[in-house]
Amino acid sequence: MDTLETRELRYFVAVAEELHFGRAAERLGMAQPPLSRAIQQLERRLGVSLLERNRRGVSLTSAGEVLLHEGRAALDATTAAARRTRRAGGADSPGGPRNRLVLAVKAAGSHELLHKLLDAYAAEPDAAEIEVLPCGIGEQEGLLRDGRADVALMQAPFNSLAGFDSEELLTEGQIAILPARHPLAARKTLSLADVSDVPDLPLARWPCHGTYPPGPGPEIHDQTQLAQLIALGRTVAVIPDSARAWLWTEHTAVPLTDAPPVVTHIAWPAHSHSLALAGLVRTAAQL
Amino acid sequence: MDTLETRELRYFVAVAEELHFGRAAERLGMAQPPLSRAIQQLERRLGVSLLERNRRGVSLTSAGEVLLHEGRAALDATTAAARRTRRAGGADSPGGPRNRLVLAVKAAGSHELLHKLLDAYAAEPDAAEIEVLPCGIGEQEGLLRDGRADVALMQAPFNSLAGFDSEELLTEGQIAILPARHPLAARKTLSLADVSDVPDLPLARWPCHGTYPPGPGPEIHDQTQLAQLIALGRTVAVIPDSARAWLWTEHTAVPLTDAPPVVTHIAWPAHSHSLALAGLVRTAAQL
DNA sequence: GCCCTGTAATACCCGGTAGGTATCACTGAG
DNA sequence: CTCAGTGATACCTACCGGGTATTACAGGGC
Secondary structure (H helix, E strand, O other), X not given: XXXXXXXHHHHHHHHHHHOXXXXXXXXXXXXXXXXXXXXXXXXXXXOOOOXXXXXXXXXXXXXXXXXXXXXXXXXXXXXXXXXXXXXXXXXXXXXXXXXXXXXXEEOOOOHHXXXXXXHHHHOOOOOOEEEEEEEOOOOHHXXXXXXOOOEEEEEEOOOOOOOEEEEEEEEEOEEEEEEOOOHHHHOOXXXXXXHHOOOOOOOOEOOEOOEOOOOOOOEOOOHHHHHHHHHOXXXXXXEEHHHHHHOOOOEEEEEEOOOOOEEEEEEEEOOOOOHHHHHXXXXXXXX | OOOOOHHHHHHHHHHHHHOOHHHHHHHHOOOHHHHHHHHHHHHHXXXXXXXXXXXXXXXXXXXXXHHHHHHHHHHHHHHHHHHHHHXXXXXXXXXXXXXXXXXXXXXXXXXXXXXXXXXXXXXXXOOOEEEEEEEOOOOHHHHHHOOOOOEEXXXXXXOOOOOEEEEEEEEEOEEEEEEOOOHXXXXXXXXXXXXXXXXXXXXXXXXXXXXXXXXOOOEOOOHHHHHHHHHOOOOOEEEEHXXXXXXXXXXXXXXXXXXXXXXXXXXXXXXXXXXXXXXXXHHHHOO
């Protein structure tokens, strides 16, 4: 009568995302009628109508929107529970659990910092094994939430630290990376305004939540593509200072005077309390 | 094969808390054998042993500890999803959802601030209805996590803000509240050391996670009991400055020079994004 | 006007499994 | 050695989650 089953949440989230019972059922690997029935039961048990059955498809009520968001969070929490338990169990050798941490890092981001952190931590007396999980921009939050990672390096303001515990590690300015032969590359410094509306160098667009923001720039999804497009003179990038590490010869870096500073944090789920994690954070804070 | 059901989590948490299949089954309103079987299935599905069956009761393996903590969080998240959806659905009148927020406040804590906040917010053009939910010390976190509350007033360092978004509202010093006839009450200021080891005034003990810390002082669980014990000359309290509001005539307040400042925050679950909540936070930040 | 298409809901059936009862197996206390 | 108390096993039943076939309904094209 009162607690939701994860099965029901899974079903509802699928329907709410597809806004179509048939497609949702297919995605769930089941037939449509039982799915309809399950959602009806869910609505009856909650005493709330979640979906507006329009003549042509389905739309969410306000209560449905709430359940979509809260339900996603709950599903993430349960899969995190399963994953972390499995991992903890694999290390169930006697004489102390052999801990292991999964550290999510944006590919090629904060590379030098990461290197120093891993070296310093490895020198600790009872260091756990660190598995580095490279990921795309903005993926760290999801990885931490559903348990695929235990701790992450995040960069404000690109990543949102909301809901996580974190420790500040490094603050750096940002630079513009330009094609070496472009006129702007000769400048000593630039402002954001200088690079934001250069007709022949439109800012590249990263996918955000699976979709690309509108704009004239090329669509990219990793730093190598970006580097190549810059070298070809097609775009310009605004990127933290540490990116100097991977400059090509055809690139020129120019400091930006008014770009917001980028702060790299080490972040982890607020409720976690493993010794290995505490050690890693302590090491990181002393860098 | 891969996602945990809420039922399984509920069962495991019950067993892990009771460390006894019989009592856990009773608490769950079921018989013991199916519970045993369910836990065995859970262990098989996770491929991990969660409980050490000693022939006199049960103890947790390290993986079991992980699942206990992560599972509690997941259960909280699912009950929060159900509760918040029900509340959002009750307000499903046409012409815009009639929003309602539950604000958790430690009974008698930050009373003046709360009063100002409620007044200021009520004056807002599209103010939602605010239900004030008084609670005990340190209960706010749980209320926010399982959806019984949407937003809370918390006092660092008494409350832990980990895992929540928050906004700072008020910083205040702390005072010692002494029996008026006690010699120390004549002092202009005191230090923590002055009040921490007065033989005839042992510090009172609050229950922490359901159990009392050891010590000589009396066990209390609300502010009225504390006030009375102070008036009787049995104990001394170290409390934020705003507590002057409820001083008795037999009490004397003396400022503490070295007590950590108490910062009152307004805090809410990091992922929430309701308009009503945003309005309340904005109002609070402008106080 | 008609039919045809695509949608969700209903009717009905079946099998897996969650849960109950009775019992067993083991171990420590007296 | 027995007995009390624990969790595990055996077996049965009933519910319900899921499948297939079908209905009900709303638009769009002709």
